[in-house]
Amino acid sequence: MPSEFDLIYRHFAHLGAGPAVELSVGDDCAILKLEPGERLITSLDTLVEGVHFLPDTFPEIIGYRAVATAASDLAAMGARPLGMTIALTLPDAEEFWVHSFSQGLAEAVSEYSLPLVGGDTTRGPLTVSVQVMGAVPVDQALLRSGAQVGDEVYVSGTLGDAAGGLAFLQDEWRPSRDAAAYLVERHERPTARLALGQQLLAVATAAIDISDGLLADAGHIAAASGVAIELESAALPVSPALAEAGERAITWALNGGDDYELCFTLPTGVPAPEGCVRIGTVVAGEGVQIDADIDTGAGYQHF
Template sequence: MPGGKQPRDEFSLIARYLKELDRGPAVVVGNGDDGAVLRLDAHEELVVSVDSMLEGVHFPFDSPPSELAYRAVAAATSDLAAMGARPLGMTLALTIPEADDAWLRELRLGLSDAVGDFSLPLVGGDLTRGSLTLSVQVMGAVPAGGAIRRDGARPGDRVCVSGPLGDAAAGLALIEGRVAGDGPANTALREHFWRPMPALDLGISLRGKATAAVDVSDGLLADLGHIAEASKVCVIVDSSQLPISEAVNSIASGEQALAWALGGGEDYCLGFTLPESHELPPGSCVIGRVEEGAGVRCDAADAVDGYRHF
């Protein structure tokens, strides 16, 4: 964190940097009370998810605070997309090692961008001192019984993804200096790591069509494994059908690009299963099929697994 700290208590910091980001049509009571109050429409159900990001584990040390804030919110919001939920609001539990005004101003900029881009007002949270950590809880709504779950895939379904795979892993490799690149590809891949775009509109459009869905956060094979386990089916992945961007191919060998696509994670696109009777959404592609059996099978000789904490 940069210098320029000024001692503050947590309440004045919240009032200065995190207020007035709580405006939204579903917000009845936002920041400043013991809890937020959100409005659900008639016959809707609440969808809730939380993600934590720890410095040195989920993002590099000395990450730009505005990009860090945006990425933390986007990652959590992607879970709403996977369940077909419309956003209602979010809370942020922020742990920081020191009260640095310049750093907090930049963090607010990223939060403000995310609030606007995802229609996800910041309605509460907590601020504590310690190792830099952001925990974002998101709340959304679906029609009663309409959430897209992981346990509905059936033999005969197509396995689909909503966008390119491996861009975030390539972007992180550039940020950390593990690979070299310049020009538009460098910029695009770094941007994809810092500012992924959750597929909220797609998730909503897949209600009643997709039989199962998951967001690609830990790696394609690992995340499709969640669908296979919950649905008690076998998911078959054809590596030749994976959408890999020109930007990734421009900085990596074919073997490395494939490894990033299968196991890199953090692209926050959607992996979903779709019956033949439903049209493939624009921008999505078919990468395999669902069969009877168990687990995930991929033709790549050295298919890699995704990220695991333990």
């Protein structure tokens, strides 16, 4: 059985090069460099087998998805990606599994310009923790707390696709073959909207990535900003694939989570970036309201 260091150098050491990396895998710490006038931001996400991905998920998908979901936090802050570290807990050091996992990581490293600059491996239940690091200008960052009464609420992409894909994988509904393939792809391989986050940096008043469901995450903006958000059900962007689910499509769009699209607020009159849709308004008050009789639920909660 390969040692911890054999695994690291064989499968992960080549993923550590990047423009912000001065020292990568191989020492006690990595060294990253910031440009003048920037500050460091960091975030940590953990994926646990049976909680965040199904037990029979291919390791390539786990590797890619772990990075994409963590990178989405950088997108929500408008950050330029610098690098990441990974803590990988494995039941055993099965060489083929680790190699396949590293292939998913390699694709994500390239896609999101997030070199792997360090980490740790240990024995235990399958768990992947990814810490991402990024940079923002010293006087700028997208926060949840800046929404103002009168702002318009937008989202990128379409909502509910990941929930629909998971429901299919769990045999809870049967869409058409093409729809199923699309929705499963959206669930297993989410897209971190890094370019959009950086585009919004100078114009958005608040932002968050949608990981726990639109209602829950819009609620975080409302709470942090001391405002209320009114959503328009007819404006929610739903893909043709998810629309096959009928009334459930809107419920999944509101509560499903794992979309990793961005929800953000813009002052009235500021044009939204391409691919983004207005879904509501910021008003005085608290919480999130929707103009339809829908079982809104509470979004995803760990406890």
